[in-house]
Amino acid sequence: MPPATQTFKTPDGAQLAFRVHGPEHVGSVRPLVLIMGMSGVMEDWSPLVEALAVSRPVLISDHRAIGASLAPPEWDMDLSHEGMALDVLHLVASLGKAWRSVDMLGWSMGGHILQVLLTLPSAKEAKQGGLDVEGIHVAHAILTGTMTKLPRGDFHPDMIAEAAAKAPKDQRKRIMSQMLMEYQYFPEWLQSSQDNRDLVRRRVDVSLATKRPQEIIGLQIMAISNVDTRPELHRIPRSLPVLVIHGLRDRMVAYPESEVLMEHIKHAKRLQTPTDQIGHFWFDFLPGKYWRESIDEFLQQQGTPGAAKL
Structure with missing residues (x-):
């Protein structure tokens, strides 16, 4: 605890x-x-x-x-x-x-x-x-x-927003969190093991369960x-x-x-x-x-x- x-x-x-x-x-x-x-x-x-x-x-x-x-x-x-x-x-x-x-x-x-x-x-x-x-x-x-x-970096917020906009409304927040979290790692690492993908999934779950207002992130x-x-x-x-x-x-x-x-x-x-x-x-x-x-x-x-x- x-x-x-x-x-x-x-x-x-x-x-x-x-x-x-x-x-x-x-x-x-x-x-x-x-x-x-x-x-x-x-x-x-x-x-x-x-x-x-x-x-x-x-x-x-x-x-x-x-x-x-x-x-x-x-x-x-x-x-x-x-x-x-x-x-x-x-x-x-x-x-x-x-x-x-x-x-x-x-x-x-x-x-x-x-x-x-x-x-x-x-x-x-x-x-x-x-x-x-x-x-x-x-x-x-x-x-x-x-x-x-x-x-500088590979992070492109517009790509995340565009992908979320195409998704069903009830899935948009998870899709945005998933894409943003994947930027914290890199493709080869994500693809290398199920344990790594599970870790990212758990971090997405934590992200969705905690208060992170978009307007504050913007500030x-x-x-x-x-x-x-x-x-x-x-x-x-x-x-x-x-x-x-x-x-x-x-x-x-x-x-x-x-x-x-x-x-x-x-x-x-x-x-x-x-x-x-x-x-x-x-x-x-x-x-x-x-x-x-x-x-x-x-x-x-x-x-x-x-x-x-x-």
């Missing part, structure tokens, strides 16, 4: 749903905060979150107005990466003193948000290394399947299109270790987007996975034990001293 869903009220009245996996009390190991991507909800982190939570407390949450989270009562529908970054920081701060120092992992749009979070005007290099931002110390950052700007797409982090990434100090995870077969965010990211964060390291045949839903392509051990190893590393260029 997953841990209980809790809620946090943001300063502007949004209700953010969140769960803390792993040990109830933070010990000597820093907690890890996961930041979800476009259209995603907490349920999509499974089974990765359960694997990571063997070693440390792990926080997952739904962005405002999607999944189990609610929008503010009088919301003007203004959704931005900076606002979502502040939502994450305010939520972490609400968890108390034990969560004042954390590691962070952002996936897809979540990685884009994490870049904005690390370069907020209030973000400053900490004396002990890493960053202090809005009262939270970030010791390590992991950027997965992400980009610096609106990404998330607009938020992505409004942000180019490249001019600000030089502000991330070398004392903040950065790990990049990106599959060569990512159809949603093309692999070359990660090369742009590493060009602008000079000290970032790329995780060398046993196979480069990994799609956008990266943690479905290798066992959870592998991801836990690889991420744990990175989170033990120390950054290189040296201030960022402000």
Whole structure:
């Protein structure tokens, strides 16, 4: 059974749903905060979150107005990466003193948000290394399947809409979810085994069983299109270790987007996975034990001293 869903009220009245996996009390190991991507909800982190939570407390949450989270009562529908970054920081701060120092992992749009979070005007290099931002110390950052700007990829929303329009009305939502989910993988992988196809089917079932309003996904797409982090990434100090995870077969965010990211964060390291045949839903392509051990190893590393260029 997953841990209980809790809620946090943001300063502007949004209700953010969140769960803390792993040990109830933070010990000597820093907690890890996961930041979800476009259209995603907490349920999509499974089974990765359960694997990571063997070693440390792990926080997952739904962005405002999607999944189990609610929008503010009088919301003007203004959704931005900076606002979502502040939502994450305010939520972490609400968890108390034990969560004042954390590691962070952002996936897809979540990685884009994490870049904005690390370069907020209030973000400053900490004396002990890493960053202090809005009262939270970030010791390590992991950027997965992400980009610096609106990404290139094989995803064509018009094709999905056209296919759904031709289907019977009662089947359209499932067809759209199925096609979108298949973009998270790649054809050869889907065709290689029934187990893989069953996994995708289960993810489609989860997608259909959770709240993902089309208008909110549209606002998330607009938020992505409004942000180019490249001019600000030089502000991330070398004392903040950065790990990049990106599959060569990512159809949603093309692999070359990660090369742009590493060009602008000079000290970032790329995780060398046993196979480069990994799609956008990266943690479905290798066992959870592998991801836990690889991420744990990175989170033990120390950054290189040296201030960022402000």
